[in-house]
Amino acid sequence: MSRSAHPAGPRHAEVLHADGVAAAPEDLNALDPLVWPQNFRRRDDGVCTLAGLDVRDLAAEFGTPAYLLDESDFRSRARAYAESFAGSDVFYAGKAFLCSAVARWVAEEGLGLDVCSSGELAIALRAGFPTERIAFHGNNKSTAELATALDAGVGRIVVDSFAEIVRLADVARERGVRARVQVRVTVGVEAHTHEFIATAHEDQKFGFSLAGGAAAEAVRRILMLPSLELIGLHSHIGSQIFDTDGFEVAASRLVGLASAIRDEHGVELPELDLGGGLGIAYTSDDDPADVAAMAKSLVAIVERACASAGLAVPRLSVEPGRAIAGPGTVTLYEVGTVKPVAVSGGATRAYVSVDGGMSDNIRTALYDASYTAALVSRASDAPPALSRLVGKHCESGDIVVRDLYLPADIAPGDLVAVAATGAYCRSMASNYNLLGRPPVVAVRDGEARVIVRRETDEDLARLDVG
Numbered sequence: 001m002s003r004s005a006h007p008a009g010p011r012h013a014e015v016l017h018a019d020g021v022a023a024a025p026e027d028l029n030a031l032d033p034l035v036w037p038q039n040f041r042r043r044d045d046g047v048c049t050l051a052g053l054d055v056r057d058l059a060a061e062f063g064t065p066a067y068l069l070d071e072s073d074f075r076s077r078a079r080a081y082a083e084s085f086a087g088s089d090v091f092y093a094g095k096a097f098l099c100s101a102v103a104r105w106v107a108e109e110g111l112g113l114d115v116c117s118s119g120e121l122a123i124a125l126r127a128g129f130p131t132e133r134i135a136f137h138g139n140n141k142s143t144a145e146l147a148t149a150l151d152a153g154v155g156r157i158v159v160d161s162f163a164e165i166v167r168l169a170d171v172a173r174e175r176g177v178r179a180r181v182q183v184r185v186t187v188g189v190e191a192h193t194h195e196f197i198a199t200a201h202e203d204q205k206f207g208f209s210l211a212g213g214a215a216a217e218a219v220r221r222i223l224m225l226p227s228l229e230l231i232g233l234h235s236h237i238g239s240q241i242f243d244t245d246g247f248e249v250a251a252s253r254l255v256g257l258a259s260a261i262r263d264e265h266g267v268e269l270p271e272l273d274l275g276g277g278l279g280i281a282y283t284s285d286d287d288p289a290d291v292a293a294m295a296k297s298l299v300a301i302v303e304r305a306c307a308s309a310g311l312a313v314p315r316l317s318v319e320p321g322r323a324i325a326g327p328g329t330v331t332l333y334e335v336g337t338v339k340p341v342a343v344s345g346g347a348t349r350a351y352v353s354v355d356g357g358m359s360d361n362i363r364t365a366l367y368d369a370s371y372t373a374a375l376v377s378r379a380s381d382a383p384p385a386l387s388r389l390v391g392k393h394c395e396s397g398d399i400v401v402r403d404l405y406l407p408a409d410i411a412p413g414d415l416v417a418v419a420a421t422g423a424y425c426r427s428m429a430s431n432y433n434l435l436g437r438p439p440v441v442a443v444r445d446g447e448a449r450v451i452v453r454r455e456t457d458e459d460l461a462r463l464d465v466g
């Protein structure tokens with residue numbers, strides 16, 4: 001789903017083997033800074049460290065698997081967004097990964113927060129996140145969720161269906177408040193990303209169709225409801241996107257709709273949200289855009305579109321999730337078994353099984369996502385072995401990294417880390433096979449602390465009340 005060709009790994013030659021797998025990288029011990037957290041290093045003795053802490057010590061203290069989060073990396077990316085989009089609003093998309101600590105960092109770095117369930121909202125409230133900086137999303141928000149959001153005083157609700165407009169208007173009226181709403185518009189953009197994470201093409205569940213007239217009709221209905229205040233239009237074209245082409249089309253279509261609204265209703269909408277979706281490097285083949293450059297071109301795109309429509313430029317907002325949370329986290333696993341398996345053409349693939357798998361990272365199975373992994377508890381001079389990093393679940397599709405090279409001497413007890421797992425891994429984790437979900441350990445300046453604790457067998461048993 002990213003642009004990456006397989007295998008995930010340090011910079012590798014272009015040559016492909018007969019089975020379509022790229023040739024082995026020159027140095028299996030190298031860590032591409034594009035892919036690994038800012039403070040993840042390999043020491044001279046071959047052992048990797050995060051923010052100065054030895055991964056073997058982290059494994060001993062917190063167990064494996066564990067998500068290790070480089071707090072400075074997360075914060076610096078959040079800050080870069082806030083600075084690059086100064087004059088606009090940045091809402092961190094909590095669906096990528098949210099817990100109280102993260103909500104506090106996001107608040108401290110001056111961003112807003114996008115939540116899309118009462119659970120995410122509850123975490124934000126628990127963290128004391130300023131509620132006027134919260135945007136509430138979702139294609140099927142319940143009446144209870146809308147009521148909770150209004151009672152909490154969230155800053156905006158992005159409406160996604162005609163039913164929700166009525167539901168929200170009722171809930172707001174009963175409370176004697178006016179809900180600030182944006183309309184999520186399906187702008188008909190084919191984002192160049194995996195089908196399951198593209199969200200603005202026609203014939204999918206999100207938003208009101210622009211082409212079909214539903215978006216204009218949603219605006220008409222909202223404007224007739226005194227308990228709703230229409231503040232703007234919203235579009236989110238998809239995720240893991242590397243260029244601005246799709247945003248350009250989306251912005252010009254949203255501005256076209258805003259101009260039609262002005263002509264029909266005499267109303268100029270003050271806000272415009274272009275959603276999230278900016279891609280990150282999962283492998284060395286990915287080439288993510290620079291945030292400042294991206295911000296500049298998005299602002300320019302909106303200004304151009306408004307100038308040609310004769311509209312005042314609305315306040316812009318964006319909702320990055322992956323680009324802030326993704327790159328700063330690695331998942332640390334312990335190798336349990338290594339099994340050489342004969343594959344076509346007389347080759348052998350080493351199936352390297354780790355102590356987690358699809359329950360802590362579903363993205364490979366779900367989107368055919370590519371990842372980079374490395375042996376991190378030591379360096380190795382052994383030759384590269386064509387490998388597959390797999391989990392411990394009862395499922396042959398339980399693959400963490402489909403094709404990669406690992407040192408041929410990799411063995412049980414070694415620690416392996418998978419890079420760029422901060423977004424949509426812990427937040428999409430499951431208890432398949434009744435595995436407890438791993439902890440999230442934040443590391444900063446040589447200190448580590450658990451910000452989400454490991455789920456234990458007792459936690460799982462506690463839910464079993466039959």
Ligand SMILES: Cc1ncc(COP(=O)(O)O)c(C=O)c1O
Pocket residue numbers: 093095096114137199236238239240275276277278319320321322323423
């Ligand atoms: C409405 C909305 N905003 C923001 C995001 C965050 O996307 P990303 O993590 O790709 O930046 C998503 C998820 O794709 C979304 O659905």
Ligand SMILES: N[C@@H](CCCC[NH3+])C(=O)O
Pocket residue numbers: 095197199239240363423424
């Ligand atoms: N969960 C997806 C992205 C969708 C995000 C929400 N619309 C991923 O892992 O890439």
